[in-house]
Amino acid sequence: MSAVSNMPRMSAETSQTKTRPIPLGLKILTIVTVLAVAFGLYMALIYAGTDTLQGVVQRIFYFHMPSFFGAFTAFIATVIGGVQYLRTRNLKWDTLALAGVEIGLALSLVNLATGSIWARPIWNTWWTWDPRLTSAAIMALTYAAYLMLRNGIENPEQRRRFAAIFGILAITTVIATLLIIRIRPDTIHPAVIGASPQNAQGTFELAATPGVTAALLTNLLIWALLVPITLMWWRIRLQNLTDRVEALKMAVLDR
């Protein structure tokens, strides 16, 4: 039924056989992001001083924390896309929501992998079922489930509606991951902003080593804003092309 209702849109799109040109804004944003990531690397690896207790592995932190906030940005886009799709039923919002999940999940994996690698020399283990780590793992698995379940629903309208609701509800796992170190005193995960939990291991003071605050703020700006926005824009373009090809296939089959 939904495929039938989409037919006018598909017919209209059959003439759009060429890839739409890359917008100037996206070109500029991509160049700025690549240069900014390189600058962020310089700030993290050269500009910031070395932590005397942890050694150079502490520099992983400049990617670990910002990548979490990058995922947060992308998952907020999923919420916005989901809410707007349910309100308007406009496909562009569903595309935004999907892009947010895919990019957010990748950045969540960066967060989990870098955290695990940092933990090995500092906590003497790759992984522990600490409240913060567990909630971060649940968050990543929830968004992985979004992609799997979404692909498993045949009816396009039902799939988009389900994905919108799932994407809105899934943000609770992100908020839980953010807040859990404030409400669970038994976590060993350190907090950077504000006081660390009592049992935290591997803490460091921002002011103790020169350049740490500047390197953190620079990479936070890059990984929490520039990287997810740029990648989501590219992912949206890819999805638009996917939709156009699907429409073309339908049009060819109808002939």
Next chain:
Amino acid sequence: MMPENATPDTMSYLILGLAAVTVIVGALVASMLLRYRSLRRDIETLREIQPDAFE
């Protein structure tokens, strides 16, 4: 002998961490590129099968 409060050598973990970031972000970008190329091939195939659908 190293003094007890010497900064530990954790360089290998930093390299591993940077490699992980590169692999994950690289895999995401590569996956988008491959999907884009696959779609372009689909368009070309459709064009060969039914050229008048593109007029």
